[in-house]
Amino acid sequence: MTEFLEVSVDDLKDLVSDRALEGETMMLNLGPQHPATHGVLRLLLELDGETVVNCIPDIGFLHTGIEKNMEAKTYQKAEVMTDRLDYLNTVGNNLAFCMAVEKLVDLDVPLRAQALRVILTELQRIASHLVWIGTHALDLAAMSMFMYAFREREYILDILEIVSGQRMMTTYIRPGGVWRDVPVEFETAVRDFIKMFPKRIDEYEALLTKNPIILDRLLGIGVLSKETALSYGITGPMLRASGVDWDLRKQRPYMGYEQYDFEVPVRTEGDNYARYLVRVQEMRESLKIVEQALNKMPLGPVRSDNRKFVPPPRSELGTSMEALIHHFKLWTDGFDAPKGSIYSAVESPRGELGVYLEGDGGPKPYRIHMRTPSFEIVGVLSEMAKGHLVADLIAIIGSIDFVLGDIDR
Amino acid sequence: MDKKLEEIVKSLQTDFDGKVEEFRDEAHVFVHPEQIVEVITSLRDKHKFELLSALTAVDYWPQGSISPKIPASSPKGDEEQGQEARFHVIYQLTSLSKNLSIQIRVPIAAIKPTIASVSAVFASANWREREIWDMFGIHVDGHPDLRRILMPADWEGHPLRKDYPLGYEEPQFTFNIDEIDLRKPYAKE
Numbered sequence: 071m072t073e074f075l076e077v078s079v080d081d082l083k084d085l086v087s088d089r090a091l092e093g094e095t096m097m098l099n100l101g102p103q104h105p106a107t108h109g110v111l112r113l114l115l116e117l118d119g120e121t122v123v124n125c126i127p128d129i130g131f132l133h134t135g136i137e138k139n140m141e142a143k144t145y146q147k148a149e150v151m152t153d154r155l156d157y158l159n160t161v162g163n164n165l166a167f168c169m170a171v172e173k174l175v176d177l178d179v180p181l182r183a184q185a186l187r188v189i190l191t192e193l194q195r196i197a198s199h200l201v202w203i204g205t206h207a208l209d210l211a212a213m214s215m216f217m218y219a220f221r222e223r224e225y226i227l228d229i230l231e232i233v234s235g236q237r238m239m240t241t242y243i244r245p246g247g248v249w250r251d252v253p254v255e256f257e258t259a260v261r262d263f264i265k266m267f268p269k270r271i272d273e274y275e276a277l278l279t280k281n282p283i284i285l286d287r288l289l290g291i292g293v294l295s296k297e298t299a300l301s302y303g304i305t306g307p308m309l310r311a312s313g314v315d316w317d318l319r320k321q322r323p324y325m326g327y328e329q330y331d332f333e334v335p336v337r338t339e340g341d342n343y344a345r346y347l348v349r350v351q352e353m354r355e356s357l358k359i360v361e362q363a364l365n366k367m368p369l370g371p372v373r374s375d376n377r378k379f380v381p382p383p384r385s386e387l388g389t390s391m392e393a394l395i396h397h398f399k400l401w402t403d404g405f406d407a408p409k410g411s412i413y414s415a416v417e418s419p420r421g422e423l424g425v426y427l428e429g430d431g432g433p434k435p436y437r438i439h440m441r442t443p444s445f446e447i448v449g450v451l452s453e454m455a456k457g458h459l460v461a462d463l464i465a466i467i468g469s470i471d472f473v474l475g476d477i478d479r
Numbered sequence: 480m481d482k483k484l485e486e487i488v489k490s491l492q493t494d495f496d497g498k499v500e501e502f503r504d505e506a507h508v509f510v511h512p513e514q515i516v517e518v519i520t521s522l523r524d525k526h527k528f529e530l531l532s533a534l535t536a537v538d539y540w541p542q543g544s545i546s547p548k549i550p551a552s553s554p555k556g557d558e559e560q561g562q563e564a565r566f567h568v569i570y571q572l573t574s575l576s577k578n579l580s581i582q583i584r585v586p587i588a589a590i591k592p593t594i595a596s597v598s599a600v601f602a603s604a605n606w607r608e609r610e611i612w613d614m615f616g617i618h619v620d621g622h623p624d625l626r627r628i629l630m631p632a633d634w635e636g637h638p639l640r641k642d643y644p645l646g647y648e649e650p651q652f653t654f655n656i657d658e659i660d661l662r663k664p665y666a667k668e
Contacts, residue, residue, distance in 0.1 A: 084623065084624060085624060129628065129629065130627075130628060130629040130630060130631070133629040133630065135638060137614075137639060138638055138639055138643075138645055139645065141645070142645050173503055174503070176503070298602075300529045300530055300575075301601055301602040301603065302602045302603045303530060303531050303532070303601065303602075303603030305530070314575065316575050321578050322578065410502040410503070411502065411507070411537075412502065412503050412505060413505065413532075413533065413571050413580070413582060415532065422532060422573075424532055424533050424571070426533055426535055426569065426571065428537060436537070437537045437538075439533065439535040441532060441533040441535075441571070445606065445607075446603050446606075449602075449603060449605065449606045450602075453602075478629060479629075
């Protein structure tokens with residue numbers, strides 16, 4: 071019978087203090103089945119009384135080998151797996167993957183498809199932040215906030231269902247555009263949301279922003295300096311809460327972000343409260359982008375007409391032989407991408423979501439690496455937790471906002 | 480290629496003698512494994528690339544890579560002289576102040592693949608290098624804590640290698656692990 075390894079303190083002796091080896095401090099497992107760790111994250115804590123001396127994150131419980139699996143699938147089929155990475159930002163993952171494929175094969179996206187992509191990813195950003203604000207408040211014992219946030223998130227999931235038929239795993243964005251044009255109900259649904267949502271954010275802020283219990287748990291807790299954040303590769307709202315003005319939507323505009331007027335909220339404190347304020351403000355800014363994109367949305371095709379990479383519209387299949395051949399070839403063989411490698415990144419709700427994609431001239435990716443922001447975020451957790459109480463560690467975990475599917479891939 | 484990036488690439492070439500490839504406006508600079516810590520440090524301090532965006536690897540088994548062969552001056556001597564590089568370790572760096580990106584690629588041989596750790600330069604490299612060790616079996620020299628990160632600690636083999644099979648295997652349960660292990664050709668390093 072194969073021996074199963076048991077990890078003892080001796081294996082981790084470089085990571086814990088000497089006092090742990092002598093038994094002076096206590097080693098405690100937080101997770102993997104602990105609701106406050108937001109998934110299956112295991113934290114090995116070294117505690118001195120109630121103070122965290124060392125925190126060793128143990129990840130990989132959700133590892134599903136997505137990168138390996140994608141190597142065996144054509145580009146179109148591999149895209150479906152990206153939904154499963156960061157399950158709170160499914161549309162954003164599709165966008166990151168499709169932009170990488172489009173860069174690799176040099177494919178243009180029509181303007182209407184670009185606007186649709188922007189609207190949906192920004193709505194998804196709001197939905198992701200809503201889950202964050204709900205679970206974060208729940209960790210801090212504000213139960214009703216969770217219900218409110220999920221009520222609004224339901225609106226957004228309904229919009230995703232209107233356009234794609236799926237609430238979460240949409241795969242609506244495709245290489246070269248989007249799956250199909252949006253139905254007529256789409257615009258009213260989004261406009262209703264735009265009209266309703268600012269008041270709801272005001273409600274959240276009235277409940278939380280000046281709440282003395284929340285302030286107690288957030289102000290000055292989990293301070294992350296600018297230098298540490300950069301060294302640990304932190305991006306997104308966390309980096310912006312530590313005083314670095316870096317947002318890929320502003321710095322390297324993609325999908326026509328340069329034509330929309332929005333602010334990038336930046337705070338310098340770097341604590342839980344700064345991260346809270348940055349994300350709440352981001353929801354308002356995302357809503358501004360959605361509204362502008364909806365107002366400016368041009369008419370026209372939603373898929374590139376390059377038939378070597380993008381299947382022809384359904385309506386042509388009955389009348390055109392070439393269209394039928396293209397359709398058949400694309401869905402059986404896939405398209406060939408050139409030999410070469412690219413790196414392309416988008417701003418996900420958690421930071422820089424990068425895709426390293428290498429083609430070998432065939433229809434399947436030779437190597438694809440998803441640079442997921444949550445991986446770096448949990449990497450810095452051991453640094454941030456040091457010296458805080460266990461209760462504060464829970465507040466920090468809520469505040470840094472990671473998704474385990476995103477970390478383990 | 481961007482003009483500012485071109486200057487940086489040129490200065491890298493004079494300092495470290497790297498071959499450059501361009502694809503879709505991206506600069507990929509090839510450097511020798513011994514120089515990697517120096518290159519990354521100089522990129523961070525001299526050229527202001529503050530962020531290590533991605534650190535990953537590619538396996539080119541069995542055909543070897545398109546990159547130059549391992550030069551004869553390799554310290555490991557005859558063992559790997561003239562051998563095709565099996566792996567590329569890839570460092571994607573971002574400069575926030577200059578808004579630039581650069582990619583450093585390090586070709587590594589198939590026998591005892593080893594690379595020096597850059598976790599002293601960028602803290603984020605710590606976990607990413609553990610991932611490389613876990614997924615590709617590339618040993619990282621000077622790493623403070625080289626354990627598996629995604630796979631279980633007692634896992635055999637390195638899943639992202641190209642000679643590691645993808646699926647179609649018999650599922651193993653606790654009562655028949657040994658029995659099925661005997662029939663498995665791979666997963667022995």
